[in-house]
Amino acid sequence: MGTEKSQAAGAPATKRQxxxxxxxxxxxxxxxxLVEVKEGEVVLDIIHRLQSTEAPDLACRWNCKAGKCGSCSVEINGKPKLACMxxxxxxxxxxxxxxxxxxxxxxxxxxxxxxxxNYEKARETPAFAPPPGVTPGDYRMQQVDVERSQEFRKCIECFLCQTVxxxxxxxxENKPAFSGPRYFIRAAELDMHPLDARDDRKEYAQAEQGLGYCNITKCCTEVCPEHIKITDxxxxxxxxxxxxRKxxxxxxxxxKIFRRGQVPQTSVTSEHSPGAVRTPATGPPGFHSHAGASHDPKAEAQAQAGVNWHREVPKPTAPTLDESGRLPLTELTFDRPAAPSPFGEDVSFPLPPEHLNYAHPEQDKH
Amino acid sequence: MTSTATRPGGPGTRPRAAIAARTLRTDRWWVQPVGIAAILLFFIVYSTIRVFMADWYYVEDYHYLTPLYSPCLTDSCVPGSSHFGTPFGEFPFFLPLGIVAFPIVAGFRVTCYYYRKAGYRSLWASPPACGVTEPHQKYTGETRFPLFVMNWHRYFFYLAFVVLLINIYDAILAFRGPDGAFGVGLGSLIILVNIVALAGYTLSCHACRHVMGGRLKHFSRNPVRYRFWTLVSKLNVRHGTFAMVSLFTVLFTDFYIMAVSANWITDLRFIN
Structure with missing residues (x-):
């Protein structure tokens, strides 16, 4: 009680273990x-104080200090949290x-x-498929139709749901077969998107993302700093x-009665497919195939229609490491400004079209 | 509780941070799973005993039929309790009289998204709480038999909805006195509360939400279904609460009817 009073008066810092x-x-x-703690501080402030006092070599990732960049994800007292929040x-x-x-x-x-x-799983998730016959810039949607998808756009990619x-x-051992909650809501976001042209994201989510592994224990929802209702x-x-579908x-x-909903069979559909049975990619080294076989005529025909997630795309390159084989900690010891990109240093933007797993129906005909 | 440390990923995987503790959580994370496990186990034991008891399930004077035995469709049912006839004839002693509806409502609850969370956490410890290492060596989730059966929740929802209608019919019949005219007793009100809880639980179900409109891509083209979806979404937020409340109301309704039927207590009558 006494401490509360003194803190309210804006005074002394205490030492915390x-x-x-x-x-x-x-x-x-x-x-x-044993670190000094002042009124109004967050855990990230304490880590910074440690860095400036007795542990200058303490490595920690952080950026915005406002709960919007998703960098400072750590586990505090065993619970995945943002240190800055x-x-x-x-x-x-x-x-x-x-x-x-x-x-x-x-x-x-x-x-x-x-x-x-997480970045590998992000690359495996099929991107937005442009609607046929509508050019970019002419997309029109009603708010009521995009509302559900917009909730998932709040994601800051802190990966707390993935770690919990x-x-x-x-x-x-489940990592190859399971994409995790962040990419389930990505799949949901696109499946609920009024203009997304793919209609087999459900099959993809089950067969390739490992949706069946989830047993709804809702920890992802519990830890989400953006309060996205990931599970529900x-x-x-x-x-x-x-x-x-099943x-x-x-x-x-x-x-049966109305002869509707005839889903075009895609190569990802399979019976109760546990993602774990997926065979490793058979493509040449350096290339990354999402379903083993690729460049088959059917998949190419699909690519013409809008998207082909079995297209071989170059494997993501690892970030540049310094001589000790580690990520450089600061610009002072690194040969270029800012942190190395998790996508690797050899990526230039815009990405060349052949490196994307979707093709625009109008612009990619060549 | 066999595992204490972060498991190494096996050959070929890069090491994680070496932390020996099973969890570093300092709060009492075990309280909730233990509490929920106690509730679920109590309900399982109680309902199993009651379902096989084949006695004290109907109060003839006031037309109270316990939800665990509704609909009673065999010649073994006590007179008056079979509102829908007795198409099944006589049952041997080992077959529960409520065999038609009970597997449906039990299946509905077992495959329910809320009870899946509750059951996996508290009865199977997979995981016992967020950020606490689970004791199992292998995990395949709901990808293979038997657990992919959990995906049949939709079937159970359709059937449970029919059972709900039957329960509502039973509740209407329970508002009668010994002479068959309108009457209200404490039992009628308890049954009514149970029906409200059951209806809330059934209609707030995630499968119901999906069927009502969740499966649509374009809400703007289906304004009526969007309305229904919005309504069910509001109920759905409370699905866990409805699930637990209705568990207790079913239990209490059954206990009250058993007590009145066995003459342990007399029903408090307000009208007739």
């Missing part, structure tokens, strides 16, 4: 620190606060993990859309 994970891929441990006032004064890196991804150093798993998901957090508005509707008796009957 922290345990921060220090180490790299060879091993590491929780190190104890976790106020120190939410802890009691005698509490030891542990700060650890995201558990699900490979460690780089201290609080920094390699989240490239037990499917890959506790089972590394994204994953469950996607599961229900899969059910439409299990709904009334839809089946309606389709």
């Amino acid at each position: 922290f345990r921060i994970w220090r180490g790299d891929e060879t091993g590491g441990d929780l190190k104890e620190y 976790t106020r120190m006032s939410t802890f009691t004064e005698d509490e030891t606060i542990s700060v650890t890196p995201l558990r699900t991804f490979p460690i780089v150093r201290d609080l920094v993990t390699d989240v490239s798993f 998901c037990h499917v890959i957090r506790d089972h590394e 508005n994204g994953i469950i509707p996607m599961k229900e859309r899969v059910v439409d 299990y709904d008796p009334l839809v089946w009957l309606g389709n």
Whole structure:
């Protein structure tokens, strides 16, 4: 009580006990620190204070300090959180606060993990398919139709949902088969998009993204700093859309009677396909194929119609590392300004069309 | 509780941060799963005993029929409790009298998206709580038998909706006195509350939300279904609450009818 009073008066800082994970891929441990904490500060402020005082080599990723860039994702007292949005006032004064890196991804150093798993999954997810016959700039939609998709556009890609998901957090072997909550809502966003031309995103989500691995335990929704209802508005509707195609008796009957909903068979559909059975890509080294076989005539015909996610696209390149094989920490020790791109240094924008997994029906005919 | 550490990914995968603890959570994360597990197990045990009891399920004077035995469709049912005739003849003693509806409502609850969360967390510890390592070595989720059966929730929803209509019919019949005229007792009101909870639970279901309009790509072309979808979406936010409340109302309604039927208590009558 006394402390509250003194803090209200804008006064003294207190010392708080922290345990921060220090180490790299060879091993590491929780190190104890006693740090000064002032009124109104967040966990990221404390990490910065540590960097400026007793641990100048503490590695930590951060950027906007406003909960909008998704960089400072760490686990605070075992819960995945944004360090910049976790106020120190939410802890009691005698509490030891542990700060650890995201558990699900490979460690780089201290609080920094390699989240490239997510970028690979992002690249595998089929992009927006332009509607045939409508040129960019002529897209028109009603607000009521895009509202559902807009909720998912709030995503800041902090990957807290990805790190908390037990499917890959506790089972590394599921990583190839499972895209994670962030990409389920991406699939849902596009499937609910009024102008998206693909109609087999449900099949894709089940067969290639591993939607069936999700068991609705809702941790992704619990940790989302943007409060997106990932499970209720994204994953469950996607599961229900899969059910439409596979299990709904009334839809089946309606389709039989009215001869409607004849879905063009795509190469991704398969019975109860667990993503784990997917065979590794058979393409030449350096190329990345999303479903094993590619460049078959059917897929190419699809490409002409708008999109072909089986097109071979160059494998994402890894970021540039310094002599020690690590990501350079600061511009001071790096040979170029700003942080290295997670997409690699050899990417130029705009991306060449043959590196995209969709083709514009009008502009890509050549 | 066999695993304590972050599992290494096996050969070929890059190491994660070496953290020995199973979780670094400092809050009492086990309270919720343990509490929910206790509730679910209690309900499973209670309903199993009651379903096989084959007694004290109907109050003839006031026409109270417990939801666990509705509809009662065999000649073994006590007189008056079979509102829909007895097409099945006599049942052997080991077959529950409510065998038609009970598997439907049980299946509806087991495959329900809310109970899946509750069950997987508290009964199967997969995971017990967010950020807590689960004790299982392997995990394939709902991709293969038996768990892909969870995708049949839609079938159970359609059937459970029919059972809900039957329960509503039962509730209307329960507003009668011993002479068959209109009458209200405490039991009638308990049944009514149970019906409201059951209707809330069934209509707020995610499958219902999807069927009403969630499957549409263009809301603007289907304004009526959009209306329904909006309504169900509002109920859907409370789906977990409806699920738990209706669990208790079913349990309490059944217990009350059992108590009145067995003459442990007498029904408090307000009218007739």
